[in-house]
Amino acid sequence: MKEFLLNIDRRIIFIFVALGVIIPALTSFNLPINPTPNVQSIYDTIEEVGKENGTVLISFDYGPGSMPEVQPMALSVLRHCFKRNVKVVGMCLWPQGVGLAQQAFDTTSKELDAEYGSDYVFLGFKTGFQSVVVSMGHDFHGTFPQDLPGNNTTELPVTKNIKGLADFDYVLCLAAGNTPDGIWIPFGQERYKFKFGLGCTAVMAPDQFPYLQSGQMNGMMGGLAGAAEYETLVQASGTATEGMRPQSVVHLIIIFFIILGNVMYFLYGRPKGGTQ
Amino acid sequence: MLFLRRTLPLIIAFAVGLIGILVFYIPHSGAQSLEYELTKWDRIVAAFALALGIYSLMRLHWGRVRRQQAGWAYSFLVFVGFTVMFIFAIYNDGHGPFNPQVADSGPFVWMFNNVQVPADATMFSILAFFIASAAYRTFRARTPEAAILLVSAIIVMIGRVPIGGLISDSIPELSQWLMAVPNLAAKRGILLGVSLGIVATSLRIIFGIERSYLGGGEE
Incomplete structure (x- = not known):
């Protein structure tokens, strides 16, 4: 028994994690979700932009691997924007973001009767990372002469008055890589001084706190928890809110195994026979 | 050949690197126009790099299929996909x-x-x-530092999910404090170090001291 607890087979841990995901996902119990100040700040900014009938730029810089965490943020923010008559311009610095952004626009525009061209525009992907951002700061229409379906951006109601990045009332980056701290902040926000917010995967969130404190970023949604907080604020419960149940249980399971591992380690020392 | 293989790339890296830095800090309209032009060139180069990346990937996997290395069927799937x-x-x-x-x-x-x-x-x-x-x-508390990390990790893990708030209101607050104060301090220190390293490496490339990007071929 002692040896077993010192070196639990990983398949047993996998079964616990699987049950920790499946059972809470199939049952319905509600957990209280309290928005943190960082998420509230993004919500408040979009409310302010809505009062001025302003325009938000959303950069969809993530792929299918991070879709479960970041896509609920995209859906919630788009719902919020369309409800408050905030015009949205979408773009991607990651090629895989195009399909996911299109899905998010299709879903939310149908739900809230948002019209392409007058309520939102999708520019698609452009290669070049920092060059795209610097170029957009100089000349928006020169960088994106056409949107994804091939319309001229100088003629679309949402984009015709945008000359550069500074003309956006808010820029929100939904990211799963280094585009916020590697590209949007040093080459965009720091030069063109627009308000900047971030939605990112949980693993990225700790790296972004210096930019929050410096004011280069005014808000952040971190991981599925951040997405669930935004869903709570816009009062549209979705996959992130539902995901909080399995995530809470799995966190408790992991903590249980960490504590068990440490208790056994201090009682009986290092396990013999290596790991399985 | 040596001029084309080594000297010309060094001249291009020096000129473009220096111009790229200068135009970033000069607000004059001429410098800004030049910077805008450079971003266009960079995007064109990036598009060609994408094509080069595809060629490199295909070449690698074709080699595996041809030699029928272990797992060559996965390489074949790359071609199918x-x-x-x-x-x-x-x-x-x-x-x-x-x-x-x-x-x-x-x-x-x-x-x-x-x-x-x-x-x-x-x-x-x-x-x-x-x-x-x-x-x-x-994740074992083998040393005092590891114990601090372990306790912090457990607080953040509970504090970042709603169940933490159910246990105690102070857990999410403590979790937020850990992220916004000690985590931030450590991250900022790392960030400054990394950034200084990037500046130093960039200057070494611009001035031709660091030449590994030229490849390891014969000179």
């Missing part, structure tokens, strides 16, 4: 390659939504299982 997606991208839902990309219908979008999205999401979700197993095996 690439060819299928390439044909669907050219087909562009019947609009052809010279029209804007159709992003809401067609076989390319279908393959993305029904193959790449679930496959990628599945790969990522497997992490949860391995993290749980790895945390049990390796």
Whole structure:
């Protein structure tokens, strides 16, 4: 028994994690979700932009691997924007973001009767990372002469008055890589001084706190928890809110195994026979 | 040949690197126009680099298929996946390659939504299982520093999910404090160090001291 607890087979841990995901996902119990100040700040900014009938730029810089965490943020923010008559311009610095952004626009525009061209525009992907951002700061229409379906951006109601990045009332980056701290902040926000917010995967969130404190970023949604907080604020419960149940249980399971591992380690020392 | 292989790339790196830095800080309209022009060049180079990347990937996997190395069937699948997606991208839902990309219908979008999205999401979700197993095996309070890290990690893990607030209101607050104060201080220190390293490496490349990007071929 002692040896077993010192070196639990990983398949047993996998079964616990699987049950920790499946059972809470199939049952319905509600957990209280309290928005943190960082998420509230993004919500408040979009409310302010809505009062001025302003325009938000959303950069969809993530792929299918991070879709479960970041896509609920995209859906919630788009719902919020369309409800408050905030015009949205979408773009991607990651090629895989195009399909996911299109899905998010299709879903939310149908739900809230948002019209392409007058309520939102999708520019698609452009290669070049920092060059795209610097170029957009100089000349928006020169960088994106056409949107994804091939319309001229100088003629679309949402984009015709945008000359550069500074003309956006808010820029929100939904990211799963280094585009916020590697590209949007040093080459965009720091030069063109627009308000900047971030939605990112949980693993990225700790790296972004210096930019929050410096004011280069005014808000952040971190991981599925951040997405669930935004869903709570816009009062549209979705996959992130539902995901909080399995995530809470799995966190408790992991903590249980960490504590068990440490208790056994201090009682009986290092396990013999290596790991399985 | 030596001039083309070594001297010319060094001259280009020096000139473009120096101009790139200078125009970033000079607000004069001439400098700004030059910077805008350089971003266009960079995007064109990036597009060619993409083509070069595809060639490199295909060459690598073709070598594995040809030699029938262990796991060569996976390399063969790279060709199948690439060819299928390439044909669907050219087909562009019947609009052809010279029209804007159709992003809401067609076989390319279908393959993305029904193959790449679930496959990628599945790969990522497997992490949860391995993290749980790895945390049990390796997260041990062997030293006082490891014990502090362990306690902090447990507080953040509970504080970042709603169940933490149910246990006590102070757990999410403590979790937020850990992220916004000690974590921030450590991250800022690392960030400053990394940034200074990037500046130093960039200057070494611009002034031709660091030449590994030229490749390791014979001179």
